[in-house]
Amino acid sequence: MRNTLRLFTIAAISLAMGLFTAVAAADYPERSVRLIVPFGAGGSTDIVGRIIAEPLSERLGQPITVDNRGGGGGTVGTAAAARADADGYTLSVGTTSTHVIGPLAHDDVGYDPLEDFDPISLVAITPYTLVVNKDLPVDSVEELIEYLEERPGELNMGSAGVGSTTHLAGEMFKDMTGTEMEHIPYRGNAPATTALMGDEIQVLFGSMPAVFSQIQAGEIKVLAVGTQERSPALPDTPTLDEAGVDGYEAALWLGYVAPAGTPDEIIEKLNEEIRAVVESDEVAERLQDNGAAALASTPEEYRERIESDTEKYRGIMQDIGLIDD
Amino acid sequence: MELLSNLALGFDVALQPHTFLYLLFGVTFGTFVGVLPGVGPLATIGVLLPITFHLPPVEAIVMLAGIYYGAMYGGSTTAILLNLPGTAASVIVALDGHPMAKQGKAGPALVLTTLVSFAGACVAILIIAAFAPPLAQFALRFGAAEYTTLMAMALLAAAVLVQGSLLKGMAMVILGLLLGMVGQDITTGVPRYTFGTMELWEGISFVVVIIGLFGLAEVIHNLGLKDKREAFTSKVPWRELIPSLTDLRRAAFPALRGSGVGAGLGILPGAGPALATFASYAVEKRISKKPEDFGNGAIEGMASAESANNSAAQTSFIPTLSLGVPGDATMALMLGAMMIHGLVPGPAMLENHPEFFWGLIASFWIGNLLLVILNLPLIGVWIRLLAMPYRWLFPAIIMFIAIGMYSLHNSAFDVFLAAGFGVLGYIFIKLRCEAAPLLLGLILGPLIEENMRRALQLSRGDYSIFVTRPISLTFIVLGLALFAVVVYPIIRDALQGKSSVRTAPEHYSE
Amino acid sequence: MRLKVKDWSDLLSGLLFLAVGIGAFVIALDYAVGTASRMGAGYLPRALSAALAVLGAIITVRALTLKPERVDTEGVGAIAWRPLIMIVLALALFGWLLPRYGMVVASLAVVFVGAMAGHEFRVIPTVILSMILTAMGVLIFVTLLGLPFRVWP
Numbered sequence A: 001m002r003n004t005l006r007l008f009t010i011a012a013i014s015l016a017m018g019l020f021t022a023v024a025a026a027d028y029p030e031r032s033v034r035l036i037v038p039f040g041a042g043g044s045t046d047i048v049g050r051i052i053a054e055p056l057s058e059r060l061g062q063p064i065t066v067d068n069r070g071g072g073g074g075t076v077g078t079a080a081a082a083r084a085d086a087d088g089y090t091l092s093v094g095t096t097s098t099h100v101i102g103p104l105a106h107d108d109v110g111y112d113p114l115e116d117f118d119p120i121s122l123v124a125i126t127p128y129t130l131v132v133n134k135d136l137p138v139d140s141v142e143e144l145i146e147y148l149e150e151r152p153g154e155l156n157m158g159s160a161g162v163g164s165t166t167h168l169a170g171e172m173f174k175d176m177t178g179t180e181m182e183h184i185p186y187r188g189n190a191p192a193t194t195a196l197m198g199d200e201i202q203v204l205f206g207s208m209p210a211v212f213s214q215i216q217a218g219e220i221k222v223l224a225v226g227t228q229e230r231s232p233a234l235p236d237t238p239t240l241d242e243a244g245v246d247g248y249e250a251a252l253w254l255g256y257v258a259p260a261g262t263p264d265e266i267i268e269k270l271n272e273e274i275r276a277v278v279e280s281d282e283v284a285e286r287l288q289d290n291g292a293a294a295l296a297s298t299p300e301e302y303r304e305r306i307e308s309d310t311e312k313y314r315g316i317m318q319d320i321g322l323i324d325d
Numbered sequence B: 001m002e003l004l005s006n007l008a009l010g011f012d013v014a015l016q017p018h019t020f021l022y023l024l025f026g027v028t029f030g031t032f033v034g035v036l037p038g039v040g041p042l043a044t045i046g047v048l049l050p051i052t053f054h055l056p057p058v059e060a061i062v063m064l065a066g067i068y069y070g071a072m073y074g075g076s077t078t079a080i081l082l083n084l085p086g087t088a089a090s091v092i093v094a095l096d097g098h099p100m101a102k103q104g105k106a107g108p109a110l111v112l113t114t115l116v117s118f119a120g121a122c123v124a125i126l127i128i129a130a131f132a133p134p135l136a137q138f139a140l141r142f143g144a145a146e147y148t149t150l151m152a153m154a155l156l157a158a159a160v161l162v163q164g165s166l167l168k169g170m171a172m173v174i175l176g177l178l179l180g181m182v183g184q185d186i187t188t189g190v191p192r193y194t195f196g197t198m199e200l201w202e203g204i205s206f207v208v209v210i211i212g213l214f215g216l217a218e219v220i221h222n223l224g225l226k227d228k229r230e231a232f233t234s235k236v237p238w239r240e241l242i243p244s245l246t247d248l249r250r251a252a253f254p255a256l257r258g259s260g261v262g263a264g265l266g267i268l269p270g271a272g273p274a275l276a277t278f279a280s281y282a283v284e285k286r287i288s289k290k291p292e293d294f295g296n297g298a299i300e301g302m303a304s305a306e307s308a309n310n311s312a313a314q315t316s317f318i319p320t321l322s323l324g325v326p327g328d329a330t331m332a333l334m335l336g337a338m339m340i341h342g343l344v345p346g347p348a349m350l351e352n353h354p355e356f357f358w359g360l361i362a363s364f365w366i367g368n369l370l371l372v373i374l375n376l377p378l379i380g381v382w383i384r385l386l387a388m389p390y391r392w393l394f395p396a397i398i399m400f401i402a403i404g405m406y407s408l409h410n411s412a413f414d415v416f417l418a419a420g421f422g423v424l425g426y427i428f429i430k431l432r433c434e435a436a437p438l439l440l441g442l443i444l445g446p447l448i449e450e451n452m453r454r455a456l457q458l459s460r461g462d463y464s465i466f467v468t469r470p471i472s473l474t475f476i477v478l479g480l481a482l483f484a485v486v487v488y489p490i491i492r493d494a495l496q497g498k499s500s501v502r503t504a505p506e507h508y509s510e
Numbered sequence C: 001m002r003l004k005v006k007d008w009s010d011l012l013s014g015l016l017f018l019a020v021g022i023g024a025f026v027i028a029l030d031y032a033v034g035t036a037s038r039m040g041a042g043y044l045p046r047a048l049s050a051a052l053a054v055l056g057a058i059i060t061v062r063a064l065t066l067k068p069e070r071v072d073t074e075g076v077g078a079i080a081w082r083p084l085i086m087i088v089l090a091l092a093l094f095g096w097l098l099p100r101y102g103m104v105v106a107s108l109a110v111v112f113v114g115a116m117a118g119h120e121f122r123v124i125p126t127v128i129l130s131m132i133l134t135a136m137g138v139l140i141f142v143t144l145l146g147l148p149f150r151v152w153p
Helices: A002-027 A044-060 A072-082 A096-105 A141-150 A165-177 A189-197 A208-216 A264-278 A281-289 A299-319 B002-014 B017-035 B041-052 B057-082 B088-140 B144-161 B166-179 B206-228 B245-267 B272-287 B299-315 B317-323 B329-340 B347-352 B354-386 B390-409 B412-430 B435-458 B470-495 C008-028 C043-064 C081-115 C123-144
Strands: A033-037 A064-068 A090-095 A117-133 A156-159 A182-185 A203-207 A220-225 A251-259
Touching: A033 A044, A033 A072, A044 A064, A044 A090, A044 A117, A044 A208, A044 A251, A044 A264, A044 A281, A044 B329, A072 A090, A072 A096, A072 A251, A090 A096, A090 A117, A096 A165, A096 A251, A096 A299, A117 A141, A117 A165, A117 A189, A117 A208, A117 A264, A117 A299, A141 A220, A156 A165, A156 A189, A165 A182, A165 A203, A165 A299, A182 B435, A189 A203, A189 A208, A189 A220, A189 B317, A203 A208, A208 A220, A251 A264, A251 A299, A264 A281, B002 B017, B002 B088, B002 B354, B017 B041, B017 B057, B017 B354, B041 B057, B041 B329, B041 B390, B057 B088, B057 B299, B057 B329, B057 B354, B088 B206, B088 B245, B088 B272, B088 B299, B088 B317, B088 B354, B088 B435, B144 B166, B144 B272, B144 B435, B144 B470, B166 B435, B166 B470, B166 C008, B166 C043, B206 B390, B206 B412, B206 B435, B206 C081, B245 B272, B245 B299, B245 B317, B272 B299, B272 B435, B299 B317, B317 B329, B317 B347, B317 B354, B347 B354, B390 B412, B390 C081, B390 C123, B412 B435, B412 C081, C008 C043, C081 C123
Parallel strands: A033 A064, A033 A090, A156 A182, A156 A203
Antiparallel strands: A090 A251, A117 A203, A117 A220, A117 A251
């Protein structure tokens, strides 16, 4: 009898708590939500974050304030986001840079990408594009590989910095095709793109938003994109996989994440709303204008993505000696 | 003539009522923000960016641009009146501008900067209008080797900047170069001098250094002087606000030269207004017949610096507009803003959206004109306002600095860092070490190192790349000439102990 | 034999440069040097810090051996301890308070403590000043500029 009473009390309390959180989630959000973007305002991550935030805030009925906290290649803002209260009122934008590359490349970024965060949903993916100087006498990936094989180590390949995704994308290519190029790092995508236009470097695995306008203007030649599927922004450009480098994939994904421990109901609600936003036509179009493709997911899929990419890039970084085995 | 028809198109666009209103708002707001110590155009543009999402493209960019160069005008005001520079360029303006203010010539100083800035803008705009596309292509020919030799040349000019002990000045430059190495080494990816913090990963922001070394240190020093502090006087009758004809005459040619230098250097991505201002000041000082005046209120120095500053501010849009490549963080923001609005910068822009391009250029001119009209009457206001009792003024300054530093990355780290540099700056003042050469080293150091190593990477270790590339060779030759004509005499004088050219600026005497 | 210090400011700065130069050099030893054709991360830091240390040494020595007419009799002068400490404290407080307790508290603190750096400091006028400035600050930065600062605790 006493045990039954105890059991009943526990059940009642659990039910009440469950109802309470459900009610809380149903009322969520009751005030404005802060979105930490761990990069500077106007940058490609910031732009994508805002493209989603605007319609999302309309759907949620509350304003979403963007808090740009740049620094450390996205790690400073992400560390701050990890420490925030897990009540659903602070979210942040998680990208390949912040949740895969950053933690791999540094000894202590101040957070663990999977332990300290509850992923909500992916929102977009931007490919790395294989672009070459417009005077280079190659018009396809095959021709490039041949050209490279005839002159090992002669061509210069740029990147946005040592250990950046553009660098790793290039190393992957070299590894999978057995070619050699001299790696010349730059301070970000913009100088690398200028260098490509000026023929200081001949090859670049550029992040799409940074090179998109130059491609359209004919200033540089695009040979292929690094995503698994063709980019809607460049429908006539083959993927590297199609062009002969089997299994190649290099892309930067972005998504919304919350600090670990955020109530499941809130995560689910956010996931629903974000998917609706991402799958809408106007958002897809706005993303495309900026060189990105819309991509939604479940929280689990997002988590898996982080895990699998971490393994993949860990391998590459070990191969080129960026991190110890 | 095509130039005229382009400009006509531009003015047509820029003078539309809506556009004009946004421009007006932009420059006014920019000036206001620029006057606040510690807050610069970068934070403002970043914050206002989302608001522009809902505006039509031309209006949005015109407004943001207005904020950018409006802030430059405002920044000069604080630099001159309070010796509180907000940007690297205004550090140079303050070198002579502030002493002028202390000599009771605050009014003329401010009026002159306004006029001279406008002149700088006019020259820059003409150059942009006439040469934009070829200029952009020329900038593309600048590779790592060219940047190395150009920046190295600029470093030589640092010797001209030094007013007191040459040895100490050189040590300060080297200290600045070392400070510039804090952060991730671009070429190898290795973090240097970061002591394990991620906040220092991208290096020490030079805005923080300026605010600390020049702003906070100045305040601390002033407080230490207590009643012996020389404030600029506010009892200046209206008549004396206007610069005399002599002043105008003295300012004219330096301003012209400054705008030329500014226009030229502003085009190079990565160089920007700071470098242009330093270079122009150094050149002016060297060709002056009374170089000892520089640092003590030489109109020529201030005029040249300010006009170079504004001229470079306008031409720094060129790489952004013509190539789609931003020269610095603020330009990157503008680029982002343009992209959001579907305006793709690049050579295509001139063809596909000429009304935007020329409208923007025309708005620069109108904006600068508006700034002159707005600011001239306000000068009296600023002088009276900022001449208030220091015990009320300085806490306000501290507060604005605190907020401004925090707003850089929404992080307290920058506030602490600024405080640290404030202490360091005070030590420098006490030890009579000049901070301006350090700043030059801080700005140039990373540029020189990165480009030199990259040039060597490109040449696969062959040093001859610096002399086989024509532009680079030109800079080397110019640099050698500069050394012989400018630097060597200074060294020779210093070795012989001649102190006539080397009186320490009055700032350092108590 | 006692060395006479001819110029304190030079002596101290020389020592400062020497110390920083040596310190920076020691830290730079951890970074790969490379060669002149392929400079490593440590190449220029070592070179520069060594140069700084050498300059520092030269300046120090000269400070002890200057010709008589260059002697600087002023020395370093009084150090403004109170302003120095209070301003640093004010800024540190601000940085610590803003994320935890909001802008109002942080601004009040920074103005009040900052004002204590001045020799004309009086409590009541300063309290009023801090309230006015805080109001202005919130108005300009949060309302007008829209910076995402937390305002209240």
